[in-house]
Every structure is written in C-alpha cells, then in structure tokens.
Amino acid sequence: MSDETEVLAPEAEHEEDAYTLERKAVAAILYAVDINDREKLIELMEPLHPADIADMLEQINAFDRMRLIKLYGREFDGEILTELDESIREEVINLLSPEVLAEAVRELDSDDVVDLIEDLEQTQQDAILEVLEDSDRVAVQQSMTYPEYSAGRLMQREVVMAPEHWNVGEAIDYLRNTDELPDHFYHIVLVDPRLRPVGNVALGKLMAARREVMLSSILEETFHVIPVTRYDGDVAYAFNQYHLISAPVVDESERLVGVITIDDAMSVLDEEHEEDILRLAGVGESSLSDSVFETTKQRFPWLAVNLVTAVMASMVIAQFEVAIAQLVALAVLMPIVASMGGNAGTQALTVAVRALATKDLTGSNVWRVIRREVAVGLVNGLAFAVIMGLVGLFWFGSVQLGYVIASAMVINLVVAGLAGIGIPILMERAGVDPALASGAFVTTVTDVVGFFAFLGLAVLVLL
Template sequence: MSEVGASTPATAPPVGPEGDPPEIEGSVLAAPRSQLDEDDRLTPEFVSSVLDAVEDGDSERARDLVAPLHPADVADLLELTPSDRRAALAAALGDMVSAEVLSELNDYVRDDLIDALEPEQVAELAATLDTDDAVAIIEDMEDADQQAVLDAMGPEDRAAIESALAYPEESAGRLMQRDLVAVPQHMTVGQVIDYLRDSDNLTTDFWEIFVVDESHHPIGTCQLSWILTCPRGVSIGDVMKREQTLIPVDMDQEEVALRFQKYALISAAVVDASGRLVGMITVDDILHIVQQEAGEDILRLSGAGDGDINQPILLTVRTRLSWLVVNLGTAIFAASVVGLFQETIAKYVVLAVLMPIVSGMGGNAGTQTMAVAVRALATNQLTSSNTRRNIVRELRIALANGLVLGVLIGVATGLIYGNPDLGIVIALAMLINNLTAGLGGILVPVALEKAGVDPAVSSAVFVTTLTDVMGFFSFLGLATVWGL
C-alpha cells in the first residue's frame, strides 16, 4: 500500500530521442489480425500451427508464433489446446506462460498448469501480480501446496496473501488489491505531485488518490485529472470529493459489482470493520465478477453446475446427475397425479394426448417469470418494497397470456375433435395453469431468497413441479367434473 512516508507513485514513461515513447518489444494490445477471426478469437489454423510446431519439437518456432500475442490471447491458446497436449505446449513456451497469462486462465486449466510447476516457480509468478490476481492463483491449491508456495514467497508478499486468504471466498477482501496511493488531507496539490513523481514503489495502475485522516480512515478521493489541473498551492483537502462509496471488506463480490454498476465507479476504497482503509477494488476486476456471476445464475437455473467445458467429466456428471435425480423424483410425483384419473383417461383417450400441452405451456410460462424474478433479485430490482406490486404485475401478465392461449387451444381442440366441451375444458385448464405459473414463478424465488437459499439454484425444480402437477390436475380434474 502506497502512502506518504512509505513508498509509491508512477513515474512518467521513458521517451525516445525525439520525445516519443519508445517502442517496446512485444507490446501489443491484441494478437495480429491474421491470428484472429472476425470475433477476435484465435483461428483454428493458428492454433494448429503452434501445436504442430510443439509436436515437431520446434519450440523456437512455437515461441515465435506466440510472441506477438497478448497474455489474454496466450491464455486462450492454452484453453483451446487439448488437455493431453497442454503440458507440452506450456513447456515449449517456457516463460511466455507468465503470471499475467495464469491470471487470465480458466480455473481448471490454470490448476492443471500450476500442478506441473514447483512451489518456487508459482511463488515467483505470484509475486509479480497484484494481490487479487495472486490470490486467484493460490486460493484453490491444496493446503500443502498452498503452504509450500507461501513459504517460498518473500515476507511482505506472503503477509499480503495470507491476509487476503483469511477473508471469506468471493468477498471484497479476496477481490481487493492492497497497492494504492493514500495521502493526508493537509498536503497541497504540488506536494502530492512531487510525491507521485519521486516515489520509487508506486502501484502501476490507479485512477484516483485516497485521502485519509490520522487514523487512516478514508475521508475523500481525488481523481488524477483534478490534481493535474489544479494550482500547486491548493490543499488536497479542498480539491477532494468527500462523498465516496466505501466497500466493507467482508461484502460479497456480487454486491460489490452491483455497487460499481449503480454508482458508475472506476475504483472504490475497501475498509475493515473499524473503517480503516485496507485496499481498493478497480473496475477491471469487477468486469470479471459481473460475467462470472451472470453465468453462474444462468447455469444454476438449469442445474448444470459450473457449466465449464474444461471441468473434469466425472465432476460434471456428478453435478448434473444430482439435479437430474431430483427432477426424476418430481416427475414421478407429477405422474402420480395423472394416475388419479386413470378411469377418465381410459374413457376418453384423447385426454392423454392433450394434457402434455397444458403442463408444457405452463412450464414455459413459469420459466419465463422465474428467470425475470431471479435476475431482478440478483440485481436488487426486486425488493421488499415492490414485491407485492410485481406479484400483481405477473398475475396480470399471466391472465392475459392464459386467456389468449386458452382461446387458441380451446377453439383448435373443439374444431379438430368436434367436441366443444373438450375445447372449453382445455381452455380453462390452460388459463388456470398459466395463472399458477405466473404466481409460482415469482413467489418461489422470493420465498427462497427470504429463506436464505439461492433462488437461482432451487427455483427451477419447484416451479416445474408446480406447473406440471397443476397442469395435469386442472385438465384431468375439469374433464372428470365435466363428465367427458
């Protein structure tokens, strides 16, 4: 952490003889266009050429091909490589598989590569990264391997990593970086500029400076643009913005992402329980969290687990099978409802043909409502203050959809089978099941949220079961009462 009397700022970039920034070898924003397709993905031809060079034992050619790539593109290359050839590629690339590449890798691919490295190598790579990226590399390792890596690190780096690992997973403490710039409010703009220029150990990426009091509590922030455009004699306390969004160190990373989105933050201070400044989170870290959390919610709704194509097959089977077994149980329950009306079905077999339509349409309608509700809960759009209003809204939508679908299926059924009574029965059943789907689609996620259960994980099972049971029961029950 950079603050006055301790260390830090960024020096100006070196310039060439004509005053222009020097050209840095290998410094590119992305892979050359010949290696990327129209969607900025590595082309199959390029991937094959690199792997062929490795298979032929021509490591030099492989390194020449990969040299222009950005670390993110090198990570993509490793992920696109079959698992049984990945170790050979990493060995051929050598130090090109840098700490930046590891931090960009998929978790499962990164774990495979780290397992092949010595603790000293992992420690050396982690020491070059920001704390949050280093923690991402180390946190999923086995306890013995993790300790070996920590033992191989320098005291300062080890202390920072151990402190971050002490916070809960997926919390702001794990996500934050400890390198930042903090100054007292009595400094002038000129003193801050001189401090930034003269310090030798500044963090390389920062957009604002945090202003702290004597107890190291953040009392304001000051953007670099303000500092550069203000007279040198102005006090930093007069320039700073006192209103700021502080992130508690134990806040869940999803809630952190919502705050960044809501308040359009570029960076934010992280504080401990006593309000002391302990780190900062930047928007580039939040982009990963937004993508990760959004993907997790979609996959949980389907019961597909992580849904990662690099996940081991046995782990994938175990994750998916557990939910499929639960679904099997609910399907048996729904089938038992059908069994209550065997005599009615035996008298009028066409009921068995039509009843899947009612349950299936109800299931689709319930899934639509559930997906909207789960997303609204995740983004804090659906709260205690507007739950009742949204329940009424979804019921009105379900009523409108049910009436339209009921009329359509009722008229079609009556004409096809020449039985107006059957058309009325299926129309009423469609309306009832759509109302059930609308109500269940929002009430189930809300109830699970109130109970402290992730609605993205469990909602689908309950809503599907509800619409199947009500679809069968309403259609076959009405048919029995109607005397079909």
C-alpha cells in the same frame, strides 16, 4: 434518430472472430509443438496476450497442453496462470518445473496470487507461498484470512493515500518522489489522521488543478467506502450502479486497508452472471474443459430433482387412469397444458431472478409486480385458452373438450405467473439463491396443477 439517418447508418460490425483466437493460429502453434520447434513456438506465442494464451490452453486437449507447456518452458508468464480457468489450473501448475513456477508467481501482484492460490490444494498452496518473497508471502497470507468471496480477497493492498489537509502541490511532489507506486491506480485516497478514508481525488483532476488548491476541494462527487468483509457480488453491484472506478476498502475500525479497482469488479460481475445463468438451467459450476465425469456429476443432481418432480406429476396422472382409458384424447392433450404452464412459469421466474440480482425488485414494488405477473398470466391464459379450445374442438370434434382444455390453460397460466414470481421471492427471503432452486419448484407446481386441472375438469365435465 430520424428515419433518414436510420437508413444511412451502417450496421454495427459484429465480427464473429473479432476476439476469437483464430483456428489457424492455434494450428500453427500446435504444429510447432509437434515438430518440437521451441523458437517457432516462442515466436508465435510472444504477441499473444496472457488471457488469450490461457483461452488457448483451455481449448486444446490435455496431451497437447502438456507438450506445449514443457516446450514453452521458462517463457511461461505468471499472468497466464491467473487467467486460466480453475478446472485446469492445478493441472497446469503441476506441469511447470519449480523454477518456472517460482519465476512466474514472483511477477504477480499480491491480489493476483491470492486469486491464484485460493482454490488450490494445500500442498500446491504451500509450494507457491514458499517461492514468494517474505513481504509478499505475508501480504498473501493476510489476505487469505479474509472470508472467501469478500472484498478483502478482491482488493489490492497497495494504496496511494494522502492526508486530508494536503494541497495539490504536496500530493504531486509526494507522487513524484515515491519509489514504489502501484502499477495501476486512478485515485488518491484522502485519509483523516486515524487513516479513515474521507474522499477520492482523481488523477486527472489533480493534473489539471493549480498547486495551491486543497485536495479536499477537488474530491470526486461519488465516493463509496467498502467494508472488508462485504460480499464481492455486492461490491460489483456498487461499481456498476455508481460507475465507480476505484473504491477504498476499510476494516472494522474504518481504517483504510486496501483498494478495489473496477477491472476486478467487472470480473466478479461476469462470474456472478455466469453463476446465475447456469444455476437457472440446473448446471452447477462448470467449465468447458471439465471431464465427462465432472460434467455428469454437476448435472446429475438437477436431473434427479427433476425426476422426483416428474414422478410426482405422473402420480397425479395415475389418479385419472380410468378417465384416460375412457377417453384417450386426454392423454394426447394433457402435456400441452403442463408444458405451457412450465414455460410461462419459467418466463416469470427468470424475470424475477434477474430483478432480484439487480436489486430492482424490492419492498416498494413487490406487490405491484406480483399483481402484474398474475394479470399477465390471466391475459396470456385467456388468449391461449381460445386457441387451444379451438384446437380441442376441431381436432377431437368436442366442444366440451375445448372448454376443458381452455379452462385448464387459464388456471395453469395464472398459477404459473404466481409461482414464477412468488417462489424466487420466498427463496430470497429465506436466504437461498433464487437462481439455484426455484426452477424445480416452479415446474413442479405447473406440472401438478396443469395435469390436475385438465384431467380433473375432464372428469367433471366429460365423464
């Protein structure tokens, strides 16, 4: 873009509240609940999207939630349940009367019901399965036989398919004469006589082609078949990587059993990201509507791991008690080396975890990336060595103290780069999610090395 255009172009609007439920709207709804005005409540809620209603239910407190749902009664839409965070889904289901629940659930597609009930307790699951129509119940139960987090749980079972030898006219006539087409579909899946998918025809292409054109001649260029047991995170990756809109799902004998659409893949991608970012910070699966007890329980384990780490670092320091007693400046400066190492290690670690998640870090470039991280550690280490050496010199007036802290800085930043990239790679190879546990290892390494290098060098050089 030319400089001129750059100046003329306005900023993209990042409206804070573009998609946030307005506080005023929530207040009005809660007021209607307060005065027990059912008509007003329905009038206020009617224009809201189920996803926004779910967000609101998550944000208000449990007492308001209960009163709102009781007052809203039969208006309660099944889609709200699927949009609700798992942390309060059970609570909300328990608030619904059996008739309201039955009506709400019957509106849903079978894949949404699966998504809804898979984390519920057995009694709630049974209650919901019971109110479904027989065909739906069978579909849901069959989906539940696929492993959790698999393509089988994600797919919808209603597929629009056509034999590979059909032409456009035959396909269009078939579509126009079929009573029950799925609510949303974007492709016709072409199958061979054994029901194995051979290609996708986009509806737009179908519309534009002449009737006598063979379906097999207007197939999508990119065609991706997904095994029913494939991990849903890998499915989301494929959709993102290859810009898929829908993809057929096949069983072990490669027969078509369902189809996954991009909106489901997008939700999975979003959840995967949430998991990565929270795991990196040492927070388990969490939600803003979790209780204090729940939240404490999620965060305790990581803090406990960190305590062990911190005590190990302290034990390193304890080895140098005599030196510290002789020169208290060591106690003042030692956290700097450890802290810089921890930060540099976390930087390298986060880049590595993200690159592993996006499959950008592979056998082809792993050694080059490791070399780069070590080199970056060295360069940054040297830069901060100079700075800290000068700080040591001017603060404590000792050239030798400056040398010591500078050398320790270089050592720890190189080690930080190596640990930050190496540990997640090793975790991944060992089959452990690198986002889950690498952080503790990396900071243990940088703390121990940081304290040991600084205090050890101090003993050698200064005392």
